[in-house]
Amino acid sequence: MKLSDVVSSMHLPVFAELPLLLFMGVFLGVALHLVGRRDELAAMSTLPLRDDARARSERP
Amino acid sequence: MSTEVEKFNYDDAVVRKFAFATAVWGVVATLAGLWLALMLVMPSLSFGLPQLTFGRLRPLHTNAAIFAFAGNAVFAAVYYSSQRLLKARMFSDKLSNFHFWGWQAIIVAAALTLPFGITQSKEYAELEWPIDIAIAVVWVVFAINFFGTIARRRERHIYVAIWFYMATVITVAILHIVNNLALPVSATKSYSLYAGVQDAFIQWWYGHNAVAFFLTTPFLGLMYYFLPKAANRPVFSYRLSILHFWSLVFIYIWAGPHHLHYTALPEWASTLGMLFSVMLWMPSWGGMINGLLTLRGAWNRVSEDPVLKFFVVGVTFYGMATFEGPLLSIKSVNALSHYTDWTIAHVHSGALGWNGFMTFGMLYWLAPRIFQAKLWSKKLAELHFWFGTFGILLYIVAIYAAGVTQGLMWRAFDATGRLAYPDFVETVVRIIPMYWVRVLGGSLFVTGMVMGLINIVMTWRGRPQTYAEVSDEAPALGPYNGFTPKLVVPRYSQMTATGHAFVYFVKAQWHRVWERNPLKFALWAAAAVIVASAFEMVPTFLIRSNVPTIASVKPYTPLELVGRDIYVAEGCYNCHSQMIRPIRSETERYGEYSKPGEFIYDRPFQWGSRRIGPDLQRIGGKYPDLWHVRHMEDPRSTTPQSIMPAYAWLEKTELDFSSVQKRVDAMAMLGVPYGDAVLHGERMAHAQSVEIAERIASQGGPKHLENKQIVALVAYLQRLGTDIKHQGS
Numbered sequence: 001m002k003l004s005d006v007v008s009s010m011h012l013p014v015f016a017e018l019p020l021l022l023f024m025g026v027f028l029g030v031a032l033h034l035v036g037r038r039d040e041l042a043a044m045s046t047l048p049l050r051d052d053a054r055a056r057s058e059r060p
Numbered sequence: 061m062s063t064e065v066e067k068f069n070y071d072d073a074v075v076r077k078f079a080f081a082t083a084v085w086g087v088v089a090t091l092a093g094l095w096l097a098l099m100l101v102m103p104s105l106s107f108g109l110p111q112l113t114f115g116r117l118r119p120l121h122t123n124a125a126i127f128a129f130a131g132n133a134v135f136a137a138v139y140y141s142s143q144r145l146l147k148a149r150m151f152s153d154k155l156s157n158f159h160f161w162g163w164q165a166i167i168v169a170a171a172l173t174l175p176f177g178i179t180q181s182k183e184y185a186e187l188e189w190p191i192d193i194a195i196a197v198v199w200v201v202f203a204i205n206f207f208g209t210i211a212r213r214r215e216r217h218i219y220v221a222i223w224f225y226m227a228t229v230i231t232v233a234i235l236h237i238v239n240n241l242a243l244p245v246s247a248t249k250s251y252s253l254y255a256g257v258q259d260a261f262i263q264w265w266y267g268h269n270a271v272a273f274f275l276t277t278p279f280l281g282l283m284y285y286f287l288p289k290a291a292n293r294p295v296f297s298y299r300l301s302i303l304h305f306w307s308l309v310f311i312y313i314w315a316g317p318h319h320l321h322y323t324a325l326p327e328w329a330s331t332l333g334m335l336f337s338v339m340l341w342m343p344s345w346g347g348m349i350n351g352l353l354t355l356r357g358a359w360n361r362v363s364e365d366p367v368l369k370f371f372v373v374g375v376t377f378y379g380m381a382t383f384e385g386p387l388l389s390i391k392s393v394n395a396l397s398h399y400t401d402w403t404i405a406h407v408h409s410g411a412l413g414w415n416g417f418m419t420f421g422m423l424y425w426l427a428p429r430i431f432q433a434k435l436w437s438k439k440l441a442e443l444h445f446w447f448g449t450f451g452i453l454l455y456i457v458a459i460y461a462a463g464v465t466q467g468l469m470w471r472a473f474d475a476t477g478r479l480a481y482p483d484f485v486e487t488v489v490r491i492i493p494m495y496w497v498r499v500l501g502g503s504l505f506v507t508g509m510v511m512g513l514i515n516i517v518m519t520w521r522g523r524p525q526t527y528a529e530v531s532d533e534a535p536a537l538g539p540y541n542g543f544t545p546k547l548v549v550p551r552y553s554q555m556t557a558t559g560h561a562f563v564y565f566v567k568a569q570w571h572r573v574w575e576r577n578p579l580k581f582a583l584w585a586a587a588a589v590i591v592a593s594a595f596e597m598v599p600t601f602l603i604r605s606n607v608p609t610i611a612s613v614k615p616y617t618p619l620e621l622v623g624r625d626i627y628v629a630e631g632c633y634n635c636h637s638q639m640i641r642p643i644r645s646e647t648e649r650y651g652e653y654s655k656p657g658e659f660i661y662d663r664p665f666q667w668g669s670r671r672i673g674p675d676l677q678r679i680g681g682k683y684p685d686l687w688h689v690r691h692m693e694d695p696r697s698t699t700p701q702s703i704m705p706a707y708a709w710l711e712k713t714e715l716d717f718s719s720v721q722k723r724v725d726a727m728a729m730l731g732v733p734y735g736d737a738v739l740h741g742e743r744m745a746h747a748q749s750v751e752i753a754e755r756i757a758s759q760g761g762p763k764h765l766e767n768k769q770i771v772a773l774v775a776y777l778q779r780l781g782t783d784i785k786h787q788g789s
Binding site for chain 1: 141144145215217219220221284285288289292293294295297298299301302303306307310311314332335336339532591592595
């Protein structure tokens, strides 16, 4: 018996819908997780500008 | 924990090389595009040369635009921003140089093989197996260099731009390897490991995600670094950027099947692709808004700064293309748009508008810094911006109009219920004026690209005699001593265990740990991509009802197989589909709709994605052999208004019978039941070619064609779609 025989006989009608729910769940999870990290995230967002700030402070 | 401050230099030499290559290849790619646009209105521009036909040159244009122009831009962005964001020089200068020269060698190899018909004929994956292996090697070197730099970083937090780069490095490797698995027949020819429906599925899983992970995620990384730098403001919402990242990683990978609506692909896969594509609209627009709002308080500078102008238009095009993408993925819209120029307009608004404008915004920002000289001409940069903007607008508006016109004409019926435009060429003639406007728009865009190149070269010429080392300093990264991610949610007596678990998840530090641990982060991103792919691939490959076999469908004869390989080499799929959708206007025009079981011996599949000429799925037996010979000799002799180039050399070029057996054997190895042909392939091919040549001569055509390529091509074309046509299905 081949793997395709096994999978073909499994009747997987929900196979296509399952990932949709799974990934929606992950999306909501990440969204919820981001609530309440304002200060920490504000600090991270300045990372690209830090070398500019340093360059300015070093300028005579 | 070490607090000792370390001094280090950045490697900007490799950034300079990639920036230069970007500007040069950008001109080459767009010039090739302009030449192709001209060929649509002046087909004689191929000058009767095989290397200059539309079918062979179009892949050169697309590959140059994606991998040479956009690819080099991505690498310039990655090498410049990663070093600064990670506070570390690249892991190895030698690997950086190997990456640069290796990538340029691959581009040159593409330019030397595609015009000679050496192609796999999979869109954006046309390059043959030796070049594919070279791409894999160079990509792995890039990955080692990139992840090595992350490992040696001095900045604990990994900024969101690096996340986007990481997703790119991992996913492109997976996509490239899986889609290009093939069995070599010779150094210049291979057969895909997948056939028909499965090959189409894998190809568009790759094709769509090449757009996602080669043309979107790295450019978003570019946006999240260079836009705040140019605006001198932090990104509007870092929170939104995190959401943007994970949403794209989780959703994009599913969307590929929307390229195959109403084809022989299983309906469930097509629907899944549509749903995820529609879901993509939300995070994409979140990203666009995040980009544009980063300019809050700096809008007054946009009018005087060409860099910001390029970025604003680039991000706006990102929003436009990512709104249009989900729209086109909706089946009812796709029924109208698919195979028309609408798709071409969509692709160009993304590639020229989003990728092109973001690239030039970055190059103009980078040039003074990496060449350590003032930008040669701000005025020329402004002029480039306006030429580019008007060029792209003219171009895409004309092509949108052409696409909608085509789509509506193909499906139009008259009052008696017959096709209003039964002759396909009527729909071609109608859009010729729009093709001319496209040429005009393209010319403006190319002119802008040339201005950009001149400006970059002249800025480089103003460089100092020796470049000053760009140095920085930062404390070495010791063991993490800050907040330890432990359970921080107090247990309240009234809270249930489930409630507690939920609050823990919401407040948990798991993501913060990932952000500091690149290995874990990369593994989770890879897992998201692999799991999503598996959910679509496993059923497509293993559920038999997805591709029901048809008893009357037999393997191609050895001569037909060689003819098919000529069809592939000439890039016929660039203009002709082989997929009749189950839509009345299509079955009326072309015949019985295509069935999944008809393609089980098609390696690679030839469904195409565009109809500049008619569908060929049921062309077999429609015309006598001589018609095909005359049509290839001079398409205008059979269809006066045709815009197809002539293929007269097919009557003169010898057919390589010595390769027939190798081709048959390779197909047999892949499971094609060839029977006697495994032993007598060459003899069988000879016999069939003599038979066809005699028929052509008896119909009044040229004599003694039995050893010429045209006979094999005629054999293949006459076979197309006949397996079930003769059954009366």
